[in-house]
Amino acid sequence: MSYISLSAADKSEMLARIGVAAVDELFGCVPEELRLGRDLDLPPAMSEPELLAHFDKIAGRTTYPRYLSFLGGGAYHHFIPAAVDALSGRGEFLSPYTPYQPEVSQGTLQVIFEYQTLICQLTGMDIANASLYDGASAAAEAVLMAQRLNGRSRVLAARSLHPQYRRTIETYTRNLGLTIEDIGFGPDGRLDGADLAAKLKNDVCGIIIQSPNFFGVIEDLPRAAEEVHGRQAVFIVAVAEALSLGILEAPGKLGADIVCGEGQSYGLAPAFGGPFLGFMACGKASLRQLPGRIAGQTKDVDGRRGFVLTLSTREQHIRREKATSNICTNQAWCALRATIFLETLGQAGLRETALQNMHKARAALGRLTRITGVQARFTGPVFNEFVLELPRDAAAAAEGLRAKGILAGIPLGPDYPELQNGLLVCVTEVQSRESIERLALGLEEILR
Amino acid sequence: MIRESLIFEISDPGKPAFALPALDVPEAEGLLDGLAVRSDIPGFPQVSEVEVVRHFTRLSQQNYCVDLGLYPLGSCTMKHNPKVNEKVAGLAGFAQAHPCAPPETVQGCLEVIKSLEDALCEITGLQAFTVQPSAGAQGELVGMMLIHAFLKSRGNPRKIVLIPDSAHGTNPSSAHLCGYKVQEVKSDPTGRIDPDELEKAVTEDVAALMVTNPNTLGVFESDIADIARIVHAKGGLLYMDGANMNALTGIVRPGDMGVDVLHINLHKTFSTPHGGGGPGSGPVGIVKALEPFLPTPVVVRRGEALDLDFERPRSIGRVRAFFGNFLVAVKALAYIRTLGPWGVREIAEISVLNANYIRKSLEGIYDLKYDAPSMHECVFSDKLQKEATGVTNLDIAKRLIDHGYHPPTMSFPLIVQGALMIEPTETESKRDLDGFIEAMKAIDREARESPEILKAAPHHSYVRRLDETAAARNPVVRWEKPKNP
Amino acid sequence: MVPQNLRYTKDHEWILADGDTATVGITDFAQKQLGDVVYVELPAVGTVLAVHQTIGTIESVKAVSEIFSPVSGEVVETNGRLADAPEAVNQDPYGQGWIFKLKLANKGDLEALMSDSEYETRLAGLEH
Structure with a gap:
C-alpha cells in the first residue's frame, strides 16, 4: 500500500519541468560511496487488510x-466518555501542527486556552502552560524552574514521590550541578516531618512532594508549605493521579508554588505508558520562568477576540541555549482530550x-x-x-x-x-x- | 459564521451532570474527615454533551489541517496521516495495556517496540535505538546525555558542543541542558558547513558536532564524510538531528555517513499525526559503543519471550515515566509495515521530486538566497517582493491563507532574511502542488499590483491578523469570571 | 542623526553622564531592530556592574536582546514605568524610554565609548 498521489504521467511531467531525466539525478549531491545501493532489509509492503490482520495478531499477544x-x-x-474519542479523532484536531499561524488555528488555540484555564482552576494556580510530555518530565522541569527562581542547588524530594519521576529528575539535573536528597515517610505514609525539618536549610532550592503520593496517601500540604516557605524555598507539588483534584482541595490553595503532574486520568487510555499529558501551573510572578508553550488572548484588526501563542521569547526557537526549556513539540492532542473529558464530565x-x-x-x-x-x-x-x-x-x-x-x-x-x-x-x-x-x-x- | 464562545461562558451549574452508575459499595463513613476538600471549583464548567459536541466541532472547523490540504510547513514534514494507523493504535492490546503490567502479559507491546527499533536501525544504519524520548527535543537531550556519559567513561566529558548557525533552536537548548557550552559554526556561502572552518573549531574540548542533514536549507552536506572524520580525529562524536530524514530514507543512511548518535521524529518521517503540537516521538539511534548508556529499561529478547531490562548500571537513567509515547510508536511501525522497503525509499524519492518541482516552478519569481541543490524542501525569501513593493514574508504567508493554503515556515532558518521554507512532502498530488504554485505566483502579482491586499491579509479567515504585541505586553493566559459591575 | 550629547556602545546602548551618575538606554536603531518592545527585565537597584556586564534583557514579540552595562558602577535607579509601558522604549528611546541610572565607578570608562559621529559612522557601515 502506498500513500503517494502521483501517477507515472505526473512524474514524467514534473521531471521534465525540473529538467532531469530521472528522480535519481536529484540525489546527485549525495556522494555515490555513501549511498545504500541496495533495498532496505524490511518486510514487504502490506495492504490495509493484511496490516490489520498483522497487528491484530501482535496486539493479541498482549494478554x-x-x-x-x-x-x-x-x-x-x-x-472515557464516547465524545472524547469522537471529537478528538477529527482530522481537524489530529492533523494540524503547532498553531504557528493563528488565523487558521483558532480551534487548537482556543482549546489550549480553555485547557490552561481548567488546569488553573483544578490546581488553584494563576497560570498554566499548554502541556509537557508527562508527569515525570513535568516534575523535572519544575525542579529546573525552581532553580531558575532562586538560584540554589539543593533539592529535596519526598521518598514517596513516584520512583520514575524521581529518576527522571535525577537524569535531567545530573549535569547541571543540582543535588537531590530524599525525605523519608512516616508510619502514616506521609512525609516525615522530622526528616524534613532536619534537612531543610537556607540553601535548599525547593522540595517536591507528590499528593496523593506513590502509596496513595494524601499529604498534609499546608504543614509542609509552612516549613518550606520559612526557608524561602520553592514548594513543588506533583499530582500523579489528577482525578483527585476533583475532590481534594487545590494544591495552590494549600501553599504550592508550582503544581505539576500527570493528566492521563483525564480521558487518556493507559496505552502502555504513553502518550500521556504533563501539566504545570504556577503563580503569576513566575510567568517568565514557566517552560513550554502558552496560549494567550488578544484581538484581531477588527476587534474580535482571538488567541495566539505568546511569550515565545522564553522558548528555544528564540532564546536558543538560554531558553527556559528545550521543549518544542509537546502533547497538544492529549491536552485536547483532557479538555473534552473535563468539559463533558x-x-x-x-x-x-x-x-x-x-x-x-x-x-x-x-x-x-x-x-x-x-x-x-x-x-x-x-x-x-x-x-x-x-x-x-x-x-x-x-x-x-x-x-x-x-x-x-x-x-x-x-x-x-x-x-x-x-x-x-x-x-x-x-x-x-x-x-x-x-x-x-x-x-x-x-x-x- | 457562528462565533464560538468559551465553554466557561455558556456554563450553567443547573445543567444535568454526566451520569455514572450508582455506587455499588457501601458509602464509607467519615470519608472526607480531616482532609482538605473542595466544595466547589470556581468557574469550572457544567454543560450538556450536546453543547460539548457542538463546541468542539465548531472549534475544529477553525483549524487548517493536513486532511484539508497542502501544509508546506518547512522542517515539520506535514504528510498524510493514514487512517488505518489510528485504528491499529486503538487495538485493546495496545491502548488498554498498563505500563506496570508484568512483561509476560504485554508481549505484543514489547514486540512493537522491538520491531520498531529494529526497523529504525536498518533505515538509519545505526546499531541500537531507544524509543523513550517523547519528542525530537527530548531525543536531542538523550543523545547529548549519551555522548556526555560515553565521553565521561573515557575520562573526560569535554565542554563544548559545536552547532551550525542554521540549526533548529532546540539543538543549542538541548546541549545547554546537558551542561555543554554551545559554540556556533558559521555556514559557508553555499549554506553548508565548511570543512576547513570546522577543522579550526574542533579541539579536544569539543564533545560533539550537532549537524542536521540535509540542513535546514534543505541542502545535503556533501562533505559529511569529511566532517565526521574531522570530528572523530579529535575524539569527538557526530550527532545528527534527523528532522530531515524524509530526504534520505532508503537512499543513504546516517550510520554510513559516520554519524554516531541520531534522533528522528516519528511524527515527521513516519507520518504519525502532529495533533496540533504533539504527541510526537523522538527515538534515538546510536553506534554500538554507546549502548551501555541507553535509558532504562531496554527491551531484550530472552529465549522466545521479550522482557524489560532494568539492570543497566551505566545507563543515563530515564527521561520520562514508562516507555515513551508508545501509541505513536505503534502508528510509525504500522506505516513502515505498510510501505515496505520500496515504499520507504519512495518517501525520499517523491518528497525530493515534489520539493524540486515547487522550487523550479517558483525560481525567479521568489528569491533563492542559496542555490545549492534542494532535497526535500527549499527556502525562498521575500527579497524580490520586498524590494519592489515593500511586502514581507509575513504578508505573503497571510495572503496564502486567503488562497486556501497553509503558509510555509517563516523566518527560519535564521541565516535567510525573510525566509519562506517550503516542504511539500511525498504524499501531495500534482494537482495540489500546482494549486499552491499558482497561488504563490498570484500573490507575487498581487504584491506588485495591489500590495495593500497582502498587507491586510488574511481577509477570509475566522479571525484576521491578531495583535501579538498586545498579547505579550499584557498576557491574558486564562479565562476569568468577569467581575460584577 | 543621533543625539550629540550621548556616548554609544557597539551593542547600541547610549549613556548620558551627569556628574557622578549616568543614564543608560538603547538607541533608536536598536529599538527599530527589535520591533515592538513587550517587556524589559530591569536590574536590581544596588547591583554592582562591570563594563559590558549583562544586566537585563529587552524583549519584543519574536526577539530577545541582552542589555549590557556600558561602564562600571552601581545601579541607583531603574525606569519603573517600563513595567506598564514598555512601548516607551520604541516611542522615545532617548527620553521616556531610558532603562537605568548608575553611579559611575570610573569616569574613564566613558572614554572608551563612541561619540555620536563615531556611532553614526558605525551605523552607516551596518546598512550594507
Whole structure:
C-alpha cells in the first residue's frame, strides 16, 4: 500500500519541468560511496487488510486485557466518555501542527486556552502552560524552574514521590550541578516531618512532594508549605493521579508554588505508558520562568477576540541555549482530550467520579484487610490507591494471583526494599463490588 | 459564521451532570474527615454533551489541517496521516495495556517496540535505538546525555558542543541542558558547513558536532564524510538531528555517513499525526559503543519471550515515566509495515521530486538566497517582493491563507532574511502542488499590483491578523469570571 | 542623526553622564531592530556592574536582546514605568524610554565609548 498521489504521467511531467531525466539525478549531491545501493532489509509492503490482520495478531499477544487489573502507580483505568474519542479523532484536531499561524488555528488555540484555564482552576494556580510530555518530565522541569527562581542547588524530594519521576529528575539535573536528597515517610505514609525539618536549610532550592503520593496517601500540604516557605524555598507539588483534584482541595490553595503532574486520568487510555499529558501551573510572578508553550488572548484588526501563542521569547526557537526549556513539540492532542473529558464530565461529574474512587478504594481496603494476616501498610488517608502489607513477599503473592487471572497490584520491593511485602493496589470507578470480591477471594486462597 | 464562545461562558451549574452508575459499595463513613476538600471549583464548567459536541466541532472547523490540504510547513514534514494507523493504535492490546503490567502479559507491546527499533536501525544504519524520548527535543537531550556519559567513561566529558548557525533552536537548548557550552559554526556561502572552518573549531574540548542533514536549507552536506572524520580525529562524536530524514530514507543512511548518535521524529518521517503540537516521538539511534548508556529499561529478547531490562548500571537513567509515547510508536511501525522497503525509499524519492518541482516552478519569481541543490524542501525569501513593493514574508504567508493554503515556515532558518521554507512532502498530488504554485505566483502579482491586499491579509479567515504585541505586553493566559459591575 | 550629547556602545546602548551618575538606554536603531518592545527585565537597584556586564534583557514579540552595562558602577535607579509601558522604549528611546541610572565607578570608562559621529559612522557601515 502506498500513500503517494502521483501517477507515472505526473512524474514524467514534473521531471521534465525540473529538467532531469530521472528522480535519481536529484540525489546527485549525495556522494555515490555513501549511498545504500541496495533495498532496505524490511518486510514487504502490506495492504490495509493484511496490516490489520498483522497487528491484530501482535496486539493479541498482549494478554493484559483478559486480566482483572488493580494496577495504578501513575497510570489509571478510568471511564472515557464516547465524545472524547469522537471529537478528538477529527482530522481537524489530529492533523494540524503547532498553531504557528493563528488565523487558521483558532480551534487548537482556543482549546489550549480553555485547557490552561481548567488546569488553573483544578490546581488553584494563576497560570498554566499548554502541556509537557508527562508527569515525570513535568516534575523535572519544575525542579529546573525552581532553580531558575532562586538560584540554589539543593533539592529535596519526598521518598514517596513516584520512583520514575524521581529518576527522571535525577537524569535531567545530573549535569547541571543540582543535588537531590530524599525525605523519608512516616508510619502514616506521609512525609516525615522530622526528616524534613532536619534537612531543610537556607540553601535548599525547593522540595517536591507528590499528593496523593506513590502509596496513595494524601499529604498534609499546608504543614509542609509552612516549613518550606520559612526557608524561602520553592514548594513543588506533583499530582500523579489528577482525578483527585476533583475532590481534594487545590494544591495552590494549600501553599504550592508550582503544581505539576500527570493528566492521563483525564480521558487518556493507559496505552502502555504513553502518550500521556504533563501539566504545570504556577503563580503569576513566575510567568517568565514557566517552560513550554502558552496560549494567550488578544484581538484581531477588527476587534474580535482571538488567541495566539505568546511569550515565545522564553522558548528555544528564540532564546536558543538560554531558553527556559528545550521543549518544542509537546502533547497538544492529549491536552485536547483532557479538555473534552473535563468539559463533558463537568464540575458535578468530576466530583462524583472522584468520590466514587475514594469510596471504592475504601471499601476494597476494608474488605482486603479483613483477610487474616493482611493489613494496611500505612494509616494515612488515601484517594484510590493503598499499600497492603501481606504476610509474605508481595511479588510472589502477585504472581500467585496472576495465575488466577488477577493482576492485584504493583509489588513495591524493587523500588522500596523496605516494603518487600507491600503491594500497591488501585481501585477506581471502573471496578465493581464483584471485582473487589473476586480479588479478596483470590488473595485469601493464595495466602491460605 | 457562528462565533464560538468559551465553554466557561455558556456554563450553567443547573445543567444535568454526566451520569455514572450508582455506587455499588457501601458509602464509607467519615470519608472526607480531616482532609482538605473542595466544595466547589470556581468557574469550572457544567454543560450538556450536546453543547460539548457542538463546541468542539465548531472549534475544529477553525483549524487548517493536513486532511484539508497542502501544509508546506518547512522542517515539520506535514504528510498524510493514514487512517488505518489510528485504528491499529486503538487495538485493546495496545491502548488498554498498563505500563506496570508484568512483561509476560504485554508481549505484543514489547514486540512493537522491538520491531520498531529494529526497523529504525536498518533505515538509519545505526546499531541500537531507544524509543523513550517523547519528542525530537527530548531525543536531542538523550543523545547529548549519551555522548556526555560515553565521553565521561573515557575520562573526560569535554565542554563544548559545536552547532551550525542554521540549526533548529532546540539543538543549542538541548546541549545547554546537558551542561555543554554551545559554540556556533558559521555556514559557508553555499549554506553548508565548511570543512576547513570546522577543522579550526574542533579541539579536544569539543564533545560533539550537532549537524542536521540535509540542513535546514534543505541542502545535503556533501562533505559529511569529511566532517565526521574531522570530528572523530579529535575524539569527538557526530550527532545528527534527523528532522530531515524524509530526504534520505532508503537512499543513504546516517550510520554510513559516520554519524554516531541520531534522533528522528516519528511524527515527521513516519507520518504519525502532529495533533496540533504533539504527541510526537523522538527515538534515538546510536553506534554500538554507546549502548551501555541507553535509558532504562531496554527491551531484550530472552529465549522466545521479550522482557524489560532494568539492570543497566551505566545507563543515563530515564527521561520520562514508562516507555515513551508508545501509541505513536505503534502508528510509525504500522506505516513502515505498510510501505515496505520500496515504499520507504519512495518517501525520499517523491518528497525530493515534489520539493524540486515547487522550487523550479517558483525560481525567479521568489528569491533563492542559496542555490545549492534542494532535497526535500527549499527556502525562498521575500527579497524580490520586498524590494519592489515593500511586502514581507509575513504578508505573503497571510495572503496564502486567503488562497486556501497553509503558509510555509517563516523566518527560519535564521541565516535567510525573510525566509519562506517550503516542504511539500511525498504524499501531495500534482494537482495540489500546482494549486499552491499558482497561488504563490498570484500573490507575487498581487504584491506588485495591489500590495495593500497582502498587507491586510488574511481577509477570509475566522479571525484576521491578531495583535501579538498586545498579547505579550499584557498576557491574558486564562479565562476569568468577569467581575460584577 | 543621533543625539550629540550621548556616548554609544557597539551593542547600541547610549549613556548620558551627569556628574557622578549616568543614564543608560538603547538607541533608536536598536529599538527599530527589535520591533515592538513587550517587556524589559530591569536590574536590581544596588547591583554592582562591570563594563559590558549583562544586566537585563529587552524583549519584543519574536526577539530577545541582552542589555549590557556600558561602564562600571552601581545601579541607583531603574525606569519603573517600563513595567506598564514598555512601548516607551520604541516611542522615545532617548527620553521616556531610558532603562537605568548608575553611579559611575570610573569616569574613564566613558572614554572608551563612541561619540555620536563615531556611532553614526558605525551605523552607516551596518546598512550594507
